[in-house]
Every structure is written in C-alpha cells, then in structure tokens.
Amino acid sequence: MKFYRCELHTHTVSSDGKMTPEELVDRATECGYSAIALTDHNTVAGVKRAVDAGKKRGLTVIPGIEWTTFYGHLTVTGGGSDVLWRDITPDNIDEKIARAQSLGDVVTIAHPLRMGFPLCSGCHCVYDRAKLAGADCYEIWSHYYPNEGVVAQKQLAEWLSFLDKGCRMAAVYGYDWHNRDDVPPSYACTYVGAESADGKDVLAAIKKGATYVSVGVEADCAAIVNGREYPIGSELPAGETRIRLTCTKSEDYRSDKPAELTRFAVVTERGREEMPIRFGKTAEIITTFDKYCVVEIYGERKREEQLLAVTSAFYRGGAR
Numbered sequence: 001m002k003f004y005r006c007e008l009h010t011h012t013v014s015s016d017g018k019m020t021p022e023e024l025v026d027r028a029t030e031c032g033y034s035a036i037a038l039t040d041h042n043t044v045a046g047v048k049r050a051v052d053a054g055k056k057r058g059l060t061v062i063p064g065i066e067w068t069t070f071y072g073h074l075t076v077t078g079g080g081s082d083v084l085w086r087d088i089t090p091d092n093i094d095e096k097i098a099r100a101q102s103l104g105d106v107v108t109i110a111h112p113l114r115m116g117f118p119l120c121s122g123c124h125c126v127y128d129r130a131k132l133a134g135a136d137c138y139e140i141w142s143h144y145y146p147n148e149g150v151v152a153q154k155q156l157a158e159w160l161s162f163l164d165k166g167c168r169m170a171a172v173y174g175y176d177w178h179n180r181d182d183v184p185p186s187y188a189c190t191y192v193g194a195e196s197a198d199g200k201d202v203l204a205a206i207k208k209g210a211t212y213v214s215v216g217v218e219a220d221c222a223a224i225v226n227g228r229e230y231p232i233g234s235e236l237p238a239g240e241t242r243i244r245l246t247c248t249k250s251e252d253y254r255s256d257k258p259a260e261l262t263r264f265a266v267v268t269e270r271g272r273e274e275m276p277i278r279f280g281k282t283a284e285i286i287t288t289f290d291k292y293c294v295v296e297i298y299g300e301r302k303r304e305e306q307l308l309a310v311t312s313a314f315y316r317g318g319a320r
C-alpha cells in the first residue's frame with residue numbers, strides 16, 4: 001500500500017469554478033496529484049471531459065458532485081448517484097446518504113463549520129448531526145490556510161465527537177478548488193493509502209479510512225498489536241497497541257513548509273498522550289483504547305507551532 005496525494009473537492013466552469021475541466025486536470029497534474037475528484041455544485045456536466053482529460057494526462061479523475069443545499073454541502077464521489085440531490089430535505093438527508101452509498105459512492109460532509117450566509121449560502125452545515133452520522137468522511141480542514149484558525153479547531157473537535165459516538169468517518173481535506181491559483185495560498189493535501197491510484201482503489205481506501213490530512217508532512221504511521229502491523233483505518237484486535245510514526249518533509253508541497261516537527265499526540269476516547277518527534281526519526285507511543293485512536297502531528301511553521309497533520313482513526317469495537 002502506498003499513500004497517494006489526492007484532492008477530493010474541486011470545481012470547474014460547469015459550476016462556479018474558473019477553470020475548464022481540461023485546465024483543472026492540467027493544473028492538478030502540474031501540482032503533482034495522483035487523483036482528484038470533480039465535485040461541481042449539483043451538476044456532473046464537466047465530469048466526462050475531466051475524466052477524458054485525466055486519461056490523456058495520466059491523472060485519475062473520480063466522478064463526483066457537491067450536493068449544494070441551503071442546509072449544508074456534501075461531496076459525493078464515485079459517480080453513481082448524481083441526481084439524488086434534487087429533493088434533499090433536512091428530514092431525508094440520512095436516507096440520501098445511505099442511498100448514495102448503496103450505489104457505491106463515498107459521501108463527505110464538506111466544510112461543515114465554515115462561515116455561512118451572507119458570505120456563502122448553505123456553506124455552514126445546519127443538518128441534524130445525528131442524520132449525518134452515516135457519512136464516510138468529514139472535511140476536518142478545507143480551503144486556504146486549512147490548519148489555522150478557529151474553524152479548523154472546531155471541525156476537528158466535531159469530527160472527534162462523531163468518532164466518540166462510534167461513527168467511522170475518515171478525515172479528509174477539501175481544497176474546494178475554484179481558481180487556477182498559480183501561486184496558491186497555504187493549502188493542505190489528503191493522502192490516501194491505496195493499492196493503486198486507480199479511482200476504484202482510491203475510493204475503496206477512503207471508505208476503509210486509510211487517509212490522513214497534512215500540511216507539508218508525509219507520515220508513515222502504523223499500529224502494532226501482538227507483533228503485527230496495521231495501517232491507518234484498521235480495526236485492531238485487543239491488546240497493547242504501539243502507535244509508530246516516522247515523518248518526512250513533503251517535497252512537493254510548495255508554500256510555507258514546516259521547519260521542523262515538535263511533537264505528536266495519540267488521541268483516543270480516553271484522552272491524549274504526547275511524545276516529541278523530529279523529521280526522519282521514528283517515535284512510538286504505547287496506548288490503550290476501546291473505540292478510536294487518531295494521531296496528530298505538530299511542528300514549527302510560519303515561526304509558530306501548528307497542527308500539521310491528522311490521521312484518520314484506528315478502530316476497536318466492530319463496525320458501526
């Protein structure tokens with residue numbers, strides 16, 4: 001399994017983006033992504049052109065759509081359920097999510113706590129959270145300066161509260177890419193641990209929760225139980241758990257690289273434990289938990305300590 005750089009939330013001129021599907025694919029290729037998902041607002045009009053352009057450029061383009069409603073936005077990727085958004089209501093959103101999943105799609109709660117009206121109608125998610133509990137992913141970070149500021153902190157906390165309730169939701173980042181951004185402001189990347197960069201493999205890996213979000217850090221993270229190693233997203237057997245982590249600086253991340261790492265934390269339903277870590281050095285935390293365990297990586301960037309990466313969970317206790 002290898003971790004691929006992916007961008008799962010993008011727009012084109014088919015909705016309110018500034019790039020044509022071909023320009024988006026060209027730009028994503030230049031930026032070094034292995035896969036992107038096209039998620040225009042309530043339309044798949046650009047998907048075929050983007051997929052065709054991707055085939056020419058060797059870039060995986062996953063068909064998708066952003067269900068854009070007055071109550072919140074969800075990206076739906078895989079391409080099986082493009083018309084379900086038409087009659088979404090706060091009452092049936094849970095059924096719509098389940099229906100999309102039954103058609104093979106991955107459903108992501110997009111930028112749930114971003115500022116809404118009057119800046120962006122429907123961007124702030126007001127759906128009953130219990131009705132979103134079946135979603136596959138949660139955008140803990142989105143758009144520019146994704147790991148900085150209070151929205152990121154609140155989204156991380158809300159995602160953890162879903163895990164605490166027994167939900168199995170992968171952490172993803174959504175650039176919500178609309179413009180060409182030749183000199184992009186600070187952004188992050190979703191790394192997906194898949195068998196290949198093929199669309200099916202990437203979607204399957206996201207469903208399993210083999211993801212982490214990062215600003216300039218590549219993380220090799222595994223859980224070790226009874227001498228056996230498990231990747232991010234795994235259901236772990238009972239027993240003492242060692243979380244092992246080695247990080248390198250991402251070479252292809254282009255702005256505001258972290259200077260050095262400072263510490264990493266293992267966060268479980270029981271609390272958090274921390275350990276110092278540096279680039280290129282392996283560190284371990286021994287932990288016990290019954291539900292979930294996620295890893296946060298901190299370092300120096302822009303001359304302050306920032307949260308630079310968050311993994312999806314390792315789980316115990318069976319699927320929801």
Ligand SMILES: [Zn+2]
Pocket residue numbers: 066073110111123
């Ligand atoms: Zn949106």
Ligand SMILES: [Zn+2]
Pocket residue numbers: 009010011039066176
């Ligand atoms: Zn969007």
